Amino acid sequence: MTTTTVPPSRRVLTGCVRTATASPSLHNSQPWLFRVERGTVEVFADPSRRLAGLDPDGREQLISVGAALFTLRLAIGRAGYRSQVTLFPAPDDPDLIAQVTTVEAAPVTAAMEALAAAVPHRHTNRWPFAHTPVPQEVLEHLRDAARREGAVLTVAAGPARDEILALARSADRWLRDRPGHREELARWTGRVRHDGVPTWAAGPWDALEAVPIRDFAELSELPRPAEKFEPYPTILVLATEGDQRPDWVRAGQALQRVLLTATWQNLATTPISQPIEVPAVRRLLTGPAGGMSAQMVLRVGYGRTAPGTPRRPLTEVLRDTDETT
Secondary structure: OOOOOOOOOHHHHHHHHHHHOOOOOHHHOOOEEEEEEOOEEEEEEOHHHOOOOOOOOOHHHHHHHHHHHHHHHHHHHHOOEEEEEEEOOOOOOOOEEEEEEEEEEOOOOHHHHHHHHHHHHOOEOOOOEOOOOOOHHHHHHHHHHHHHOOOEEEEEOOHHHHHHHHHHHHHHHHHHOOOOHHHHHHHHEOOOOOOOEOHHHOOOEEOOOOOOOOOOOOOOOOOOOEEOOOOOOEEEEEEEOOOOHHHHHHHHHHHHHHHHHHHHOOOEEEEEOHHHHOHHHHHHHHOOOOOOEEEEEEEEEOEOOOOOOOOOOHHHHEOOOOOOO
């Protein structure tokens, strides 16, 4: 006798899309769109939301979309379904990044529940962390999370950490001096709306000038406070074997799995993307001998609870439907 699996309803899949919109993105640009069909969710990159100055090749946009793709997969799994992902299913539509099709009913594992429960609590934390080392067993959980999504996560210790932070500070200064920087920053900061980084989420300046936190309060009339950050932050580098569009999407899925695992482990996290946004600096991070491509630098540690940043309503990210679906 053949058993037929009833696909999840449109309402269930729309709820999974809502969960996916809680994913991280460059400048909280939320550069994704979704279309819900019978048993399937299509994931698109929104070209109008790519940051042309910081991300001319669209690499960070696809990392952001990849993060949303992982969260969507996770939400579908938590709803009780196994899904199958096809990347770039339509060569004539480069903005269609993935097609996620529900295959069959599947049990919800404890690990899946834990990661899904972490989604609403994962926020970029731009504040100082405690002077408490992250245990090796916790770091191994993060490395395993990256491995499960086909990426490699390396812990930078001692001189390597200091060199990466120096490169990040240099990259930050270079980016801030580029033509168009202030205009692009102004588009995504300061205003009360459903995207971008509001001033209250910008965080303080590091009084020790060790941790390069991007200055989202640069254009604000209010002075940015200064606090002493941890002198020896835990720095991680996420890398992939390739450096093409599928690798960028893979890096995004790995990034979100690492971030949610960190949240599950009560860690605060800060993506540090400046050194990856300067090609010459990114090449130094990768190194020709390793055969890997650095995709993101992360700072992790134990810190205060950070508030979430706003999210676009479903009416803006769902194609051919509305929020009442």
